[in-house]
Amino acid sequence: xIKQDIKISNRLGLHARPAALLVQTAGQFTCDIKIIKDQIxxxxxxxxxxxxxxxxxxxxxQIQCDGSDEQQAMAALADLFKNKFNEEF
Amino acid sequence: xxxxxxxxxxxxxxxxxxxxxPSADFAITNQYVDATQIKHEILQFTGALxxxxxxxxxxxxxxxDTLGPEYANLMSMHKMILQDPMxxxxxxxxxxxxxxxxxxxxxxxxxxxxxxxEKIEDNFFKERRNDIFDVGKRLVNHLxxxxxxxxSSIQTPSVLIARDLYPSDTLNxxxxxxxxxxxDQGGKTSHTALLAQxxxxxxxxxxxxxxRQIKNGDTVIADGENGLLxxxxxxxxxxxxxxxxxxxxxxxxxxxxxxxxxxxxADGRNVQLMVNFDPRTDSKEDRKLITDGLxxxxxxxxxxxxxxxxxxxxxxxxxxAIAKRFDMRPxxxxxxxxxADKLPDFPLDEFDKDNNPFMGCRGIRLFxxxxxxxxxxxxxxxxxxxxxxAQIKIMVPMVSSVEEMRHVRAxxxxxxxxxxxxxxxxxxxxxxxxxxxxxxxxxxxxGMIADMDFISxxxxxxxxxxxxxxxVNPEVAHMYDPCHPAVLRTIHQIIQTAHQxxxxxxxxxxxxxxxxxxxxLLGLGTDIxxxxxRMFLRVKNRIRNLNFEAxxxxxxAALLAGNSEDIRKLIEQNQDEDS
Numbered sequence: 001x002i003k004q005d006i007k008i009s010n011r012l013g014l015h016a017r018p019a020a021l022l023v024q025t026a027g028q029f030t031c032d033i034k035i036i037k038d039q040i041x042x043x044x045x046x047x048x049x050x051x052x053x054x055x056x057x058x059x060x061x062q063i064q065c066d067g068s069d070e071q072q073a074m075a076a077l078a079d080l081f082k083n084k085f086n087e088e089f
Numbered sequence: 090x091x092x093x094x095x096x097x098x099x100x101x102x103x104x105x106x107x108x109x110x111p112s113a114d115f116a117i118t119n120q121y122v123d124a125t126q127i128k129h130e131i132l133q134f135t136g137a138l139x140x141x142x143x144x145x146x147x148x149x150x151x152x153x154d155t156l157g158p159e160y161a162n163l164m165s166m167h168k169m170i171l172q173d174p175m176x177x178x179x180x181x182x183x184x185x186x187x188x189x190x191x192x193x194x195x196x197x198x199x200x201x202x203x204x205x206x207e208k209i210e211d212n213f214f215k216e217r218r219n220d221i222f223d224v225g226k227r228l229v230n231h232l233x234x235x236x237x238x239x240x241s242s243i244q245t246p247s248v249l250i251a252r253d254l255y256p257s258d259t260l261n262x263x264x265x266x267x268x269x270x271x272x273d274q275g276g277k278t279s280h281t282a283l284l285a286q287x288x289x290x291x292x293x294x295x296x297x298x299x300x301r302q303i304k305n306g307d308t309v310i311a312d313g314e315n316g317l318l319x320x321x322x323x324x325x326x327x328x329x330x331x332x333x334x335x336x337x338x339x340x341x342x343x344x345x346x347x348x349x350x351x352x353x354x355a356d357g358r359n360v361q362l363m364v365n366f367d368p369r370t371d372s373k374e375d376r377k378l379i380t381d382g383l384x385x386x387x388x389x390x391x392x393x394x395x396x397x398x399x400x401x402x403x404x405x406x407x408x409x410a411i412a413k414r415f416d417m418r419p420x421x422x423x424x425x426x427x428x429a430d431k432l433p434d435f436p437l438d439e440f441d442k443d444n445n446p447f448m449g450c451r452g453i454r455l456f457x458x459x460x461x462x463x464x465x466x467x468x469x470x471x472x473x474x475x476x477x478x479a480q481i482k483i484m485v486p487m488v489s490s491v492e493e494m495r496h497v498r499a500x501x502x503x504x505x506x507x508x509x510x511x512x513x514x515x516x517x518x519x520x521x522x523x524x525x526x527x528x529x530x531x532x533x534x535x536g537m538i539a540d541m542d543f544i545s546x547x548x549x550x551x552x553x554x555x556x557x558x559x560x561v562n563p564e565v566a567h568m569y570d571p572c573h574p575a576v577l578r579t580i581h582q583i584i585q586t587a588h589q590x591x592x593x594x595x596x597x598x599x600x601x602x603x604x605x606x607x608x609x610l611l612g613l614g615t616d617i618x619x620x621x622x623r624m625f626l627r628v629k630n631r632i633r634n635l636n637f638e639a640x641x642x643x644x645x646a647a648l649l650a651g652n653s654e655d656i657r658k659l660i661e662q663n664q665d666e667d668s
Contacts, residue, residue, distance in 0.1 A: 047169040
């Protein structure tokens with residue numbers, strides 16, 4: 001299993017569109033992916049779970065990937081956050 | 090008999106049995122099942138999941154074809170909720186461990202999920218609760234083993250009563266026997282109202298809590314003329330409305346005969362009559378109307394329900410289709426009036442939630458803070474003007490100072506220069522005007538008008554700001570008064586200022602199609618009225634039966650009146666003289 005802490009840098013936080021994008025990306029991998037914020041742990045492949053985190057700008061999340069393609073999954077997710085979900089044009 | 094007052098959203102009268110659109114609180118017939126049934130319930134659930142997914146795919150396609158991609162995007166959120174492992178796991182657990190029926194398991198899972206969303210201190214998330222229940226309704230509809238769903242079960246022509254209608258519901262209206270609809274929510278310009286008008290069925294909206302007072306099968310009258318919903322009418326009322334229905338039918342067929350006649354008063358004063366146009370609800374009937382042009386095209390819908398702002402190309406295609414539809418006539422397109430109650434899904438610069446959104450960052454204020462959005466829209470408009478000979482007129486919403494007009498003018502000049510460099514020039518001049526809806530712009534118009542090519546009065550918001558009344562707040566909605574002396578005096582002042590500079594004034598708010606207000610508006614010197622297509626022939630007929638001199642006299646008298654009551658009396662006197 002691998003872990004990584006990630007800070008949310010797009011201004012509106014993890015609202016509907018980024019949440020949808022995150023879930024879609026996570027769904028492409030077979031490994032288990034969890035997101036943890038303030039001791040709440042959700043399945044990254046669940047849209048309702050991710051939205052329930054209500055993760056706002058500046059908050060920090062921990063992503064955990066566990067499975068055969070965990071490296072690729074982590075890289076893909078980290079990319080999303082780094083590119084601010086392609087939102088800030 | 091019981092009469093509920095609402096807002097008339099689409100004219101006409103319909104009489105029939107009430108049909109309540111089931112709300113999110115669906116009934117559970119059996120909560121627990123026998124252990125031997127568990128397998129069956131699981132299969133029911135997984136089968137319903139598959140069927141619902143197929144449904145949503147179909148709806149997505151249908152929405153894309155009929156209402157455009159911005160509505161289709163609504164469905165992708167629903168699809169993700171449906172495929173959410175949380176929903177599936179929790180429902181299966183309830184069936185397997187607690188022996189719940191599939192129906193009950195879905196219901197309680199949704200309830201738990203919705204409850205956790207309500208805890209979140211953010212309106213956007215709270216609203217997702219509706220999406221969750223919308224998906225739940227679809228799932229449960231599929232449980233009883235392919236039983237006909239609500240819509241196809243409608244046997245007789247019925248008046249649909251709903252709390253609110255979603256885009257997915259409104260599609261069904263077209264295919265089933267709905268003869269009118271009445272909703273607790275919504276206003277005159279809501280999507281629901283526009284749709285009813287394009288389907289040419291009566292609608293009453295803003296009924297607050299009619300839904301709770303009516304039972305399935307109750308006889309109701311939907312009076313789209315006066316905005317009334319009459320529950321269990323007595324014999325006398327029923328007879329009266331049947332007569333009215335016949336009269337309306339007769340009048341409507343007579344109206345068609347005046348389509349090709351000029352819009353001119355009985356004593357020979359020309360008035361230009363245009364339509365407020367929405368391409369999403371265009372219909373065959375509407376295309377037959379002979380109009381003087383497009384008086385107001387709102388563009389917000391291009392920016393809503395989409396994860397990214399519309400590109401220049403997307404907007405250009407939309408404007409081009411519209412410009413072609415109106416060939417050489419004027420086409421007034423309003424820059425997107427985003428903000429307040431119309432917030433897009435994509436993030437905007439410098440935008441925080443407003444405490445007082447109608448006085449906050451909306452219309453041109455929002456565009457000036459997001460210049461890229463404005464630039465793209467202006468470029469798409471200029472590009473359209475380079476392609477077809479339509480008279481493209483760009484209208485700026487929410488203008489309150491001359492600086493704002495100058496900023497937009499500079500941005501338009503920049504867009505024009507960019508096309509000039511590519512060797513492209515508009516075939517007809519692109520003009521730039523303002524929607525006057527903020528009192529400061531109305532009062533100090535003389536200092537701003539040199540920067541405006543034309544003036545349009547947005548009476549809906551102007552009245553709202555003049556009397557400081559939010560029309561959707563039931564506590565004060567009755568104080569929203571188009572007959573307030575301040576309203577007529579302000580319109581008068583705007584028209585006088587514009588006419589001194591030889592500029593035309595159009596009115597595109599609801600009062601332009603209000604039979605009672607039309608004489609006043611003409612009397613004050615309005616050059617152009619712009620009305621919804623459904624009201625076009627009615628308004629034309631009204632104008633053709635008016636005497637302009639009498640209207641002008643009544644308007645002069647009304648300007649001297651000190652209260653709404655006196656102005657109403659003047660309007661009624663004038664009406665009596667006509668008939």
